[in-house]
Amino acid sequence: MIPYILRRLATGVILAVLVTLITFWLLSFSFTGVASNILGPASSPEAVEALKDQLGLDRPVLVQYFDWLWSALRGDFGVSYFTSESVGKAVTIRLGVTLSIVLVALALSVVASVFLGVLAASKAGAVDRIAQGTSLIGNLFPNLLIAIALVVVFALNLRWLPATGFTPFAEDPRRWAASIAIPVIVLVINGVANMSAQIRGTMIGELQKDYVRTLRTRGISPRSIVYRHALRNAAAPALVVLSLEFIAMFGGALIIENVFALPGFGSFAFNSSLQGDIPVIMGVTVFSVLLVVSINLLTDVINGWLNPKARLF
């Protein structure tokens, strides 16, 4: 088990190095633009060159990358060109905001999807059609439209919730909840659409298997067959969908956070990319790769535990 996790972590680190290297190489094409961005539109070419020299942007790309990598490995991700914030710290704070939205949305989506998916698969008929129809709505319309529609209805017209902005949990839990409510609902609508259909399909497949028939001939109750046996067997494939959804929600947060002006990871990444804040872009890239890698690893470990055949320990 431990060697397996270590091997996977090592692969993850190699992946992170590769991805950041490619990102850095791609960024290197716009170093001049970055420097003139910092100095403003009226800067002279000489001043831009001087700044590039000062930031070390004129050195060979590989030298710069390994310089960055060496510091990053020691936990030093540099400071933002624009705000002089420490990148490591800034990224963690923004990550906290996004995770609080994504995790809440994910938890709600899982509960709703399992409920709808299992209900649809085991009850058939009208219940199935209603459950499927509900999940279809999330698939039909882009997140952007759903987000704007909710803002218009709940924030602008009914004035129940703030349209934009974020209150940290520690400051005021109630206002925190209100500030993330609409973004969370948008992500949940989408998440349920994706996950409940998958869970329904897997459950239908499980309920048609031989062992279900044999359990029935033993007089086992449908409740135990559906919720204990079939759901347990459907859990592993559902978990894979869950991990994909987590990553998708993280990506989706980029647009959502900008619509709602939330100081999260997505809007942070977006703004620093527009500015060309190289240390921040690199930090954001590292953290998102590591996040994806850890999610995948976690999924495989839990999956191994769920599926006796793939159990590693």
Add this chain to the structure above:
Amino acid sequence: MSTEVALLETDKTETAVRRSALQRLLKDPQAVITIAFLLLVLAVGLLAPLIAQHGPNESSLNAVNAEMGTPGYLLGGDQSGRDIFARLLYSIQTAAVSAAIGTGVACAVGLTFGLVGGYFGGRVRTVIEWIFNLIMTFPGLLLLIVLMPLTKGDFRITMLIFGVLLAPSIYRIVRNVTAGVRNELYVDAAKVSGLSTLRILGRHVMPVVRGPVIISGAFLMGAAINLQSGLAFLGVGSTEVPSFGAMIATGFLNLYVHPLQFLWPALLLGASTASLVLLGNALRDALEGARPKPAKLGSTKVRRPKAPVKPGDATSLLNVTDLTMEYPNPAGEPKQVLKGVSLELRAGETLGLVGESGSGKTQTAFSVLGVLPPEAVITSGSVLLDGRELLDLREKELRQIRGKDIAYIPQEPMSNLDPSFTIGYQLVEGIRTSAGMSKAAAKERALELMERVGIPNTRRTFDLYPHQISGGMAQRVLIAGAVASRPRVLIADEPTTALDVTIQAEILDLLRDLQQEMGMAILLVTHNFGVVADLCDRIAVMRHGVVVEEGDVMQVFHQPQHPYTQKLLNSILDETQLREDPETLVVTGKEQQ
């Protein structure tokens, strides 16, 4: 020559399949409406230069926030004085180009590498797999934004990159399908007959892959349009390009004063992406057939006139009378599987139910147990246990009988155990359900039963999972579970067919011993006359959904009345005869295995 014929034939059937899929698609209103809508939108978008009276970026002071219906401004003007109608039309072009590039790149990349990776395997696949994992690890949206300085805000290049990021989803589908097809016999045949790899991929693999790729293509188009609008909404990319996202962003700023400016692009974007998703669903139905429908557990449908048999008629333990059951065929018309089956099983006896596969033996067994698939409908007949009509019972009442009075041993031991629970857990759950014991008592009983059915090292095996034991052991576990409550009727559906020859005899011995010990009646479904001769008192021969002959084993063996029984008995291999003819020996020797 023969391969040529075979190829011609596959081509013909393939065209037939394709045509019928297209026909099904054109019959589906969901598909017709969405296709018509999308084509209309596309046509209007392409004709934008002819229809629109203004350019997308042409602004005029007179038209600033113009109302709907202002001459020359059908839908009014936005806050910069641009014609909303014209911008909508040109936005369609942007969306269509985005969808085409994103989906085209994703399909081209995913298809190429999927075919190669799926077909070749080995090191080639390992490398491709690794690359696609790398792509999936890339923080996609972030990358698109990071690359802005490179793409100079051109949405076409952005979509090109997005296409690569989407490719893994197509790659996975194609790789799996290709790897599956590769192992098919007809591909082996094509290889043996000397067809080149490229031709095999084109002729045999592509037709299978095409359906799933077309379906995901529809969904990917929606995703590409979504992404493009999202980025444009955020202001990524050139402001010169008219797009739904940019229009929504402009309208959003003006939402209170002129809500319609926001409404039009939102409506068109929503309707387009919704149409693509609905079209994708319709395509899936047409190309892959109807998706599996859910079914409520335990809803065996019985639609028959009042029971034809009075309870007093029952003389035996189990009486099946004139049982008729049908399944709907793919076209939805009912097809009779059981055409009036009558059987009787007396207390303590063993009745062999024989017949070729497809004769309805197993379906009869499932009807008695009440565990038919949900599509099945029982249209007439009766199943009496001790004079009690089982077909009239509700699922809840049947559950009291199943596992207690009637038990079941399946054919394939492995698939009939739940892979996620230990053997002990599954036995204990069954015992507790039928006997209502405490957990500890049920565990003791389970261990006793395991010992009784010949499972060695019971305490250790108790904690093992099904995949950790052999097929023979698994069948013993299933037998232990079936006889746990000392049922009066045991229905064994080909209990030895899936097992090794040496284990078959042991399992039959075990069944015989258990029967003597517990005095239960056994309905033994089999196609093996040897098993019948070994174990059964009486025999019922089934063919095409009816019992053609029922009687004492010895009597039927020596004087079969029905011609079908005679034919079956004659087809049993007589070894003394075969040994005279070496040629036949080779052939039948193979069949015997």
